[in-house]
Amino acid sequence: MKKILLLSVMLLVGVMTYAQQALWGGAPVVSPEIHDDNTVTFRLKAPKAVKVQVTGDFLPTQKITTPFGEFDGPGVADLKEGKDGVWEYTTPEPLAPELYSYSFIVDDLKMMDPANVYMIRDVATVTNVFLIGGGRADLYKVNDVPHGTVSRIWYNSPTLKKERRLTVYTPAGYETSGKRYPVFYLLHGMGGDEEAWIALGRTSQILDNLIAQGKAEPMIVVMTNGNASQEAAPGESQDGFKAPSMNLPQTMEGSFETAFPDVVKFIDKTYRTKTNKRNRAIAGLSMGGYHSLHISKQYPDMFNYVGLFSAAIMPDKKVQSPIYDDFDQKLKTQFAKKPALYWIGIGKTDFLYQANTEYRKLLDERGYKYTYYESEGGHIWRNWRIYLTEFAPLLFK
Structure with missing residues (x-):
């Protein structure tokens, strides 16, 4: 009886785990991951992608010309493909305290980070956001x-x-x-x-x-x-x-x-x-x-x-x-x-x-x-x- 009960519990856990993976699209990828030293790692599971980049205001700015003038735009960095088709990029230096925005570019298609539910709209642009605490950013x-x-x-x-x-x-x-x-x-x-x-x-x-x-x-x-x-x-x-x-x-x-x-x-x-x-x-x-x-x-x-x-x-x-x-x-x-x-x-x-x-x-x-x-x-x-x-x-x- 105990063996049957144990088997039933294990089966239930397995079904729940499978259901969660099906619901969320597979095993979780942590992104962005803010490390203790305030460096940040971005990850995206995209096994069929040829090129994956991250763009955001945590990167050095680049000039963007618009009909309204020349603006400081977000920079771009390349992710590297690793195990199981998970692409990854870690900032080379710690980030200063601030609220940052970012998104991914996959084979020239801009997309949100599916591992990060926090997003903000600015006019017609939607980006993911994360916060590095400390100093003024604690406000x-x-x-x-x-x-x-x-x-x-x-x-x-x-x-x-x-x-x-x-x-x-x-x-x-x-x-x-x-x-x-x-x-x-x-x-x-x-x-x-x-x-x-x-x-x-x-x-x-x-x-x-x-x-x-x-x-x-x-x-x-x-x-x-x-x-x-x-x-x-x-x-x-x-x-x-x-x-x-x-x-x-x-x-x-x-x-x-x-x-x-x-x-x-x-x-x-x-x-x-x-x-x-x-x-x-x-x-x-x-x-x-x-x-x-x-x-x-x-x-x-x-x-x-x-x-x-x-x-x-x-x-x-x-x-x-x-x-x-x-x-x-x-x-x-x-x-x-x-x-x-x-x-x-x-x-x-x-x-x-x-x-x-x-x-x-x-x-x-x-x-x-x-x-x-x-x-x-x-x-x-x-x-x-x-x-x-x-x-x-x-x-x-």
């Missing part, structure tokens, strides 16, 4: 601290004549404290949407950690959709599963800036906010920095803190909108009201570096005070996460 991790709440909420924009979606972070304790909070409006770049900062920017993790450490004031963070033609992020609106695109109408021609008071009014009505200039901040990356610049000067009594992260500065010469008229006078009015912080951050190899240098020269010539932060690298999320960790602790002091 990007979910740590044992009180956590805020992230909500997707719809509002009506009378100016744009449509319902639109926001992503809103409320700090730990908001639901029960009864307190009122300052508000930080955080804007994405071209091709992004209200999901960009929460996914790629690690906003909730950064704010949770900074607030828990006492380095940032508890605040509400509002992440808008800066594409005035959209209701919401791709796949989250009546447009259905429409392909994400950077070529959208109504992005940098004044519509979003004109309609921005609709967002502020909704947030002040819906959340327990401190409804004055002293308790409002606005910042954004690239196109979002452009929006932040022009919104803050258009409504000089609305924001006391302004952040331009790798910002585009001036509109195309063909663009006509009252938002961009009287630029010099509006800027003069804004700085005459003495904003508590006007913060500019840019990477040394960013394609917008020269535009930011010229804008800073203009501010210098007119005696307008600002804080400047220069980092390594170009127009990349690695920099924008850094800027958020530098900017947020300066707010509402």
Whole structure:
């Protein structure tokens, strides 16, 4: 009887193991494997492949030319085929603490790592991600601290004549404290949407950690959709599963800036906010920095803190909108009201570096005070996460 029972158990274990292998496509391959010294090994089982490569931002960058300018793109490294058709690549040096993205290229076909379920979308590109902890990157991790709440909420924009979606972070304790909070409006770049900062920017993790450490004031963070033609992020609106695109109408021609008071009014009505200039901040990356610049000067009594992260500065010469008229006078009015912080951050190899240098020269010539932060690298999320960790602790002091 015992032998029969033992045989039955062994048979059951065998069936379960086979079922799991069938479900997951065979014996597991560990990838990426982060070693104790912070070198990382990538593996892919592809016995019929001729060539396998890995591409990602952990590799030396390469220049990529696009219609929007020249960008720092991810490098490429070759994997070597080993036993049982498992291809492998280990970084020659330890990786610095950071959130990294990568994907495989198999015989010229780009694909995700089937061993890694963690993926993020950036506009129309999906990549796998992994995190090397330590230093500033510990702010990007979910740590044992009180956590805020992230909500997707719809509002009506009378100016744009449509319902639109926001992503809103409320700090730990908001639901029960009864307190009122300052508000930080955080804007994405071209091709992004209200999901960009929460996914790629690690906003909730950064704010949770900074607030828990006492380095940032508890605040509400509002992440808008800066594409005035959209209701919401791709796949989250009546447009259905429409392909994400950077070529959208109504992005940098004044519509979003004109309609921005609709967002502020909704947030002040819906959340327990401190409804004055002293308790409002606005910042954004690239196109979002452009929006932040022009919104803050258009409504000089609305924001006391302004952040331009790798910002585009001036509109195309063909663009006509009252938002961009009287630029010099509006800027003069804004700085005459003495904003508590006007913060500019840019990477040394960013394609917008020269535009930011010229804008800073203009501010210098007119005696307008600002804080400047220069980092390594170009127009990349690695920099924008850094800027958020530098900017947020300066707010509402």
